[in-house]
Amino acid sequence: MIRLPLLAGLAALMLLLAGPARAEPLRWASDAQSGAPYVFHDPADQSRLTGFETDIMAALGPRIGMTPVFVQNDWDGLIPGLQRGLYDVVIDGIEITPEHQAAIDFSEPYYRTSERIAVRRDAVGLDSIPALRGHVVGTLKDTLSQRLLEQAGGIRLRSYDDEINAYSDLANGRLDAVMLDAPIALYYAVPDPRLKLVGGPIGALSYGIAIAKGRDALKARIDSGLDAMRRDGTLRRILQRWAMWTPEMATFTGDHSTEVLPPAAWQHWLQATRPVPGLRERMARYAGFLPLIGRAALMTLAVSACAMVLAVAWGLLLALARRYGSWPLRVSATAYIEIVRGTPLLIQILFIFYGLPSLGVRLDPFLAGVVALGLNYAAYEAENYRAGLQSVPHGQMEAALALNMTQGQAVRHVLVPQAFRFVVPVMTNDFISLLKDSSLVSVITLTELTQAYVRLSTTYYDYLGTGLLVGGAYLLLGLPFVRLARVAERRLAAGQVRAARR
Amino acid sequence: MLVRDLCKSFDGQVVLDGISLSVAAGELLSIIGPSGCGKSTLLRCLNFLELPDRGEVRMVGHALRRDGGRWRRADEASAHALRAQVGMVFQAFNLFPHRTVLDNVLLAPRVVKRAERGLARQEAMRLLDKVGLAAVAGRHPGTLSGGQQQRAAIARALAMAPRVMLYDEPTSALDPELAEEVLQVMRQLDAEGMTQLVVTHEMRFARAASDRIVFMDAGRIVEEAAPDQLFTAPTDPRTRRFLRQFL
Numbered sequence: 001m002i003r004l005p006l007l008a009g010l011a012a013l014m015l016l017l018a019g020p021a022r023a024e025p026l027r028w029a030s031d032a033q034s035g036a037p038y039v040f041h042d043p044a045d046q047s048r049l050t051g052f053e054t055d056i057m058a059a060l061g062p063r064i065g066m067t068p069v070f071v072q073n074d075w076d077g078l079i080p081g082l083q084r085g086l087y088d089v090v091i092d093g094i095e096i097t098p099e100h101q102a103a104i105d106f107s108e109p110y111y112r113t114s115e116r117i118a119v120r121r122d123a124v125g126l127d128s129i130p131a132l133r134g135h136v137v138g139t140l141k142d143t144l145s146q147r148l149l150e151q152a153g154g155i156r157l158r159s160y161d162d163e164i165n166a167y168s169d170l171a172n173g174r175l176d177a178v179m180l181d182a183p184i185a186l187y188y189a190v191p192d193p194r195l196k197l198v199g200g201p202i203g204a205l206s207y208g209i210a211i212a213k214g215r216d217a218l219k220a221r222i223d224s225g226l227d228a229m230r231r232d233g234t235l236r237r238i239l240q241r242w243a244m245w246t247p248e249m250a251t252f253t254g255d256h257s258t259e260v261l262p263p264a265a266w267q268h269w270l271q272a273t274r275p276v277p278g279l280r281e282r283m284a285r286y287a288g289f290l291p292l293i294g295r296a297a298l299m300t301l302a303v304s305a306c307a308m309v310l311a312v313a314w315g316l317l318l319a320l321a322r323r324y325g326s327w328p329l330r331v332s333a334t335a336y337i338e339i340v341r342g343t344p345l346l347i348q349i350l351f352i353f354y355g356l357p358s359l360g361v362r363l364d365p366f367l368a369g370v371v372a373l374g375l376n377y378a379a380y381e382a383e384n385y386r387a388g389l390q391s392v393p394h395g396q397m398e399a400a401l402a403l404n405m406t407q408g409q410a411v412r413h414v415l416v417p418q419a420f421r422f423v424v425p426v427m428t429n430d431f432i433s434l435l436k437d438s439s440l441v442s443v444i445t446l447t448e449l450t451q452a453y454v455r456l457s458t459t460y461y462d463y464l465g466t467g468l469l470v471g472g473a474y475l476l477l478g479l480p481f482v483r484l485a486r487v488a489e490r491r492l493a494a495g496q497v498r499a500a501r502r
Numbered sequence: 503m504l505v506r507d508l509c510k511s512f513d514g515q516v517v518l519d520g521i522s523l524s525v526a527a528g529e530l531l532s533i534i535g536p537s538g539c540g541k542s543t544l545l546r547c548l549n550f551l552e553l554p555d556r557g558e559v560r561m562v563g564h565a566l567r568r569d570g571g572r573w574r575r576a577d578e579a580s581a582h583a584l585r586a587q588v589g590m591v592f593q594a595f596n597l598f599p600h601r602t603v604l605d606n607v608l609l610a611p612r613v614v615k616r617a618e619r620g621l622a623r624q625e626a627m628r629l630l631d632k633v634g635l636a637a638v639a640g641r642h643p644g645t646l647s648g649g650q651q652q653r654a655a656i657a658r659a660l661a662m663a664p665r666v667m668l669y670d671e672p673t674s675a676l677d678p679e680l681a682e683e684v685l686q687v688m689r690q691l692d693a694e695g696m697t698q699l700v701v702t703h704e705m706r707f708a709r710a711a712s713d714r715i716v717f718m719d720a721g722r723i724v725e726e727a728a729p730d731q732l733f734t735a736p737t738d739p740r741t742r743r744f745l746r747q748f749l
Binding site: 393395396398399400401402403404405406409413414417418421 | 549551582585586588589590592594596597598599600609610613614655658659662
């Protein structure tokens with residue numbers, strides 16, 4: 001009776017919200033953890049997405065009649081995700097190279113730049129590639145810089161995943177020099193008083209917006225938008241705010257305007273990331289982290305709890321199949337357990353998220369994470385339950401059969417409840433390790449605690465304080481379950497002070 | 503209850519070597535013999551906890567006949583029907599430690615017979631009262647004495663309304679005074695006309711309470727007779743040798 005009008009009302013509301021002629025979404029992906037100045041979370045306000053590429057997408061969207069929608073993804077997953085159709089484009093300082101072009105299409109370049117060498121402030125020489133021979137040099141993996149250093153030969157190369165680690169190893173003396181894209185050097189080496197840039201720009205590279213192969217109409221639309229932004233000065237103004245406008249870019253775009261905007265975004269970055277002197281300010285900064293850590297902790301808990309439910313149910317079925325099933329069932333259950341236990345969880349997660357779509361199974365990141373963790377832990381749970389079932393005295397099964405129960409009834413009412421109490425302590429252990437293993441789902445775009453840690457620590461170079469905060473969050477998540485398990489154990493044990501057998 | 507030519511061997515070792523036996527309704531039959539003579543195996547074959555290799559078990563309209571072939575689904579159904587007539591009590595009690603005494607008694611009627619909760623509960627309490635355990639119905643087996651546990655196990659078996667009760671050394675794990683509680687319950691059931699088969703080392707009980715005693719050795723029935731006759735004038739030398747130990 002009440003339902004019909006309610007439904008009608010909801011439908012009307014949704015129509016209203018959808019609005020007339022809403023622009024088509026342009027889902028663009030990037031890794032907001034990979035750092036400034038590309039796409040990142042504003043250090044002064046973690047909920048705000050910023051970066052020169054963020055600004056470019058914000059300006060590009062309306063120009064081509066689309067609404068930009070940001071999708072977070074891990075750096076290594078950006079291109080696979082694009083091919084999978086998780087989003088329309090990727091923008092994250094991706095270099096236009098023939099190798100990349102074999103897998104994806106690119107828009108026209110939106111930025112051209114070079115490599116820069118950074119050294120410690122007291123270093124002399126080392127200002128060109130030939131001068132680096134015989135020295136230890138850091139760079140990012142799979143970049144122009146890496147290729148140039150490799151070609152030069154005689155350089156002891158260290159490839160990093162993360163520019164912050166490279167520069168901090170340089171400052172610590174583990175490296176003699178770091179060569180990276182100029183924008184990275186500007187944001188991470190220039191502000192560091194222990195480092196300096198030497199020599200001139202080396203090589204040339206272009207960043208393009210990555211688009212899946214075959215989406216020619218979208219590519220044409222984006223190219224026309226970028227072209228308009230180059231011609232009317234939009235691109236120059238964005239880059240000037242980020243202190244990234246160079247003579248090279250002026251030549252490339254043909255924009256020789258004499259207008260000069262202050263590098264406000266760059267200064268904001270310098271201001272927000274400067275080392276905090278006082279304890280008080282530091283505490284205020286940590287307090288600012290709490291909402292992000294809280295949300296991330298909820299995500300960790302949700303993924304882990306759902307995965308554990310799946311692991312318990314599926315693990316029990318596997319254990320029963322292995323112990324009481326007919327031989328094909330037994331063999332399949334055993335094979336499943338051995339395969340799942342014998343392969344790395346990370347590969348299973350990537351396989352389920354990126355591999356299964358080619359077989360027509362597409363899971364959203366949360367579901368994929370739950371399924372991957374759940375299926376993995378089920379194998380371990382199954383072995384626990386099997387041990388639990390084995391530890392129930394044989395006489396229990398006989399007594400149940402003698403009471404004319406079927407084997408199934410005996411297992412369900414007599415064996416499983418008793419096996420369960422044997423495995424409660426082990427299950428608690430497993431759940432806590434599941435909480436921690438859930439950090440692996442950060443590779444499929446879920447913002448859980450570990451990803452929050454990476455994001456916060458790489459923004460502030462503060463691995464210690466953030467580490468303590470996030471570690472504390474993990475502990476707080478795990479503790480209630482330890483206590484709960486202890487209570488459950490005590491209650492279960494209460495019924496059998498003395499075992500009911502000789 | 504009729505047993506004909508029951509044979510069973512484990513890994514080529516003959517444990518039961520052609521046992522034939524008939525048990526009259528209301529009879530209390532004790533089975534005695536040295537350890538390893540096959541008396542427990544015989545009992546376990548009667549409700550198919552062990553599967554006899556060959557031979558026949560027949561009881562109030564149900565029969566199961568085996569002649570060495572594979573265990574089939576039809577055999578399973580016959581075994582199920584036969585078991586419905588038979589209750590069993592174990593040396594180690596085998597109560598379900600995770601359930602209260604009352605729930606131990608209730609479980610099988612509820613699960614197997616789908617008995618209605620209220621009725622089943624009423625019946626369970628009646629049985630617990632009968633074995634003198636109504637006061638501890640709410641406790642877990644682990645908190646009871648051995649004698650109480652074994653009496654609870656008897657009540658649990660009775661809850662399935664069997665025609666025949668099998669006891670596999672029901673008092674071997676108990677102190678004499680606790681054993682007496684259990685034997686008392688068995689005498690009471692005998693008085694009520696229950697058919698009972700008892701594998702026991704309790705010679706005094708066997709002699710006083712049995713209607714008939716079977717002496718087994720090496721998988722065969724050596725001698726069967728009324729208690730007084732068997733104890734005072736055994737015909738077989740093996741029986742004599744065995745009984746001498748208890749004098």
